[in-house]
Every structure is written in C-alpha cells, then in structure tokens.
Amino acid sequence: DAGVIQSPRHEVTEMGQEVTLRCKPISGHNSLFWYRQTMMRGLELLIYFNNNVPIDDSGMPEDRFSAKMPNASFSTLKIQPSEPRDSAVYFCASSLGTAFSYEQYFGPGTRLTVT
Amino acid sequence: TQLLEQSPQFLSIQEGENLTVYCNSSSVFSSLQWYRQEPGEGPVLLVTVVTGGEVKKLKRLTFQFGDARKDSSLHITAAQPGDTGLYLCAGKDPRDDKIIFGKGTRLHILP
Numbered sequence: 366d367a368g369v370i371q372s373p374r375h376e377v378t379e380m381g382q383e384v385t386l387r388c389k390p391i392s393g394h395n396s397l398f399w400y401r402q403t404m405m406r407g408l409e410l411l412i413y414f415n416n417n418v419p420i421d422d423s424g425m426p427e428d429r430f431s432a433k434m435p436n437a438s439f440s441t442l443k444i445q446p447s448e449p450r451d452s453a454v455y456f457c458a459s460s461l462g463t464a465f466s467y468e469q470y471f472g473p474g475t476r477l478t479v480t
Numbered sequence: 481t482q483l484l485e486q487s488p489q490f491l492s493i494q495e496g497e498n499l500t501v502y503c504n505s506s507s508v509f510s511s512l513q514w515y516r517q518e519p520g521e522g523p524v525l526l527v528t529v530v531t532g533g534e535v536k537k538l539k540r541l542t543f544q545f546g547d548a549r550k551d552s553s554l555h556i557t558a559a560q561p562g563d564t565g566l567y568l569c570a571g572k573d574p575r576d577d578k579i580i581f582g583k584g585t586r587l588h589i590l591p
Contacts (some may be wrong), residue, residue, distance in 0.1 A: 471522025
C-alpha cells in the first residue's frame with residue numbers, strides 16, 4: 366500500500382521565488398497535516414485539514430505561507446515569496462478520523478533550501 | 481504554550497549497552513506518543529501511552545508514562561545498530577487535543 370507521497374523530495378530555490386510543495390495522503394484518510402522541522406525548533410505543526418477543510422492554521426508563520434486541499438487526495442503548501450529562514454524539511458501527514466485522535470502517518474518530507 | 485523537553489539531545493553508545501532517554505514537561509498531557517525518525521524519512525509511531533504510570537513494551541523497548549502524566553521515558557535494552565535514529569516524544573494537549581513534539585534525542589549505536 367502506498368503511504369503518504371510528497372513531492373518534490375528536494376527543492377533549492379532563490380530568495381523571493383515561489384515554492385509549492387505537494388502531498389498525496391493515504392487513500393481513505395480524512396485528516397491531513399503540514400509540519401515543518403528544523404534543528405532549532407524541532408517539528409512544528411503549520412496547518413491541518415479535516416475533510417478538505419482547514420481547521421487550524423495558527424501554526425502558519427506568516428502570510429507568505431498558504432495551504433490548500435482542493436480534494437481528498439491532494440494538498441499543497443505554498444511559500445511566496447520564499448526567504449532563507451524558510452529552509453527546513455516540510456512533512457505532510459495523514460490520519461483516519463478527526464484531528465489528532467488517530468495515528469498520523471508521515472510522508473518522507475521535502476527538504477527546502479532557500480539561498 | 482506547552483513544551484516538551486527531551487534529554488539527552490545526543491547519545492552515542494556501543495552495541496549491547498542499555499540506555500534511557502527522557503521526555504519532560506511542566507504540563508499535563510492526555511496522552512503521549514513516541515516516534516522514531518530515520519534519516520530522509522518521516523517519523524514513525526512506536527507507541528501511545530494514555531494512563532498515568534502506564535508501561536508498554538515493544539521488544540527491547542520499554543516506554544513509561546509518568547504517574548502525573550507530565551513526563552515519559554524510553555528504555556532500550558541491549559541496543560543494536562538498527563536502533564539508531566531520532567526519537568521524538570509528542571504529547572496531546574488536553575485543552576485542544578493538539579499534539580506537541582519535543583525536539584528529539586538523536587541516538588547512535590556503534591557496532
């Protein structure tokens with residue numbers, strides 16, 4: 366069975382460019398989470414969706430970050446414009462049921478480097 | 481904001497030794513999870529503990545939730561190179577059910 370799929374696995378971009386990260390959750394899961402991981406701050410929740418609806422985006426650092434989930438099998442996280450401090454590994458995770466009541470399955474992550 | 485402190489940050493030991501890593505907070509959690517993350521991959525759930533004082537075993541790994549549900553420990557017996565990885569604890573905040581992650585303990589088992 367396919368797990369959570371993320372693309373690209375690695376992204377290197379210049380400051381000021383738009384970056385779009387993509388995620389395909391596990392089929393049948395109805396909650397999707399975007400996290401950011403850095404050495405300094407660890408793993409931080411950015412936003413989560415339930416049944417394609419954004420429930421809590423309080424972790425999104427600023428207006429440069431936006432996330433969408435147009436259907437149950439696809440989500441994007443966009444950074445526009447990107448800055449060097451956005452460099453991190455971005456993880457997508459999905460789970461059955463609502464919010465945090467069920468096990469989260471993480472994708473392999475996208476390593477973003479902004480120069 | 482609830483915080484989870486993990487210690488030690490880094491641990492490097494020889495194969496066959498025993499070790500314990502800790503996850504501490506001043507706040508109460510409704511449940512606590514432990515994950516292992518290998519390089520280039522996302523975290524994978526190992527265990528969830530819910531009841532204060534609960535102990536769960538997963539082969540050579542023993543997980544304990546503190547009586548007050550503010551802390552947890554992970555003990556590994558006879559560590560093996562395959563145990564190498566980043567161990568993350570995550571607590572569920574009883575106020576809003578959000579999961580908060582610690583920064584992890586990076587474990588390296590030397591063959």
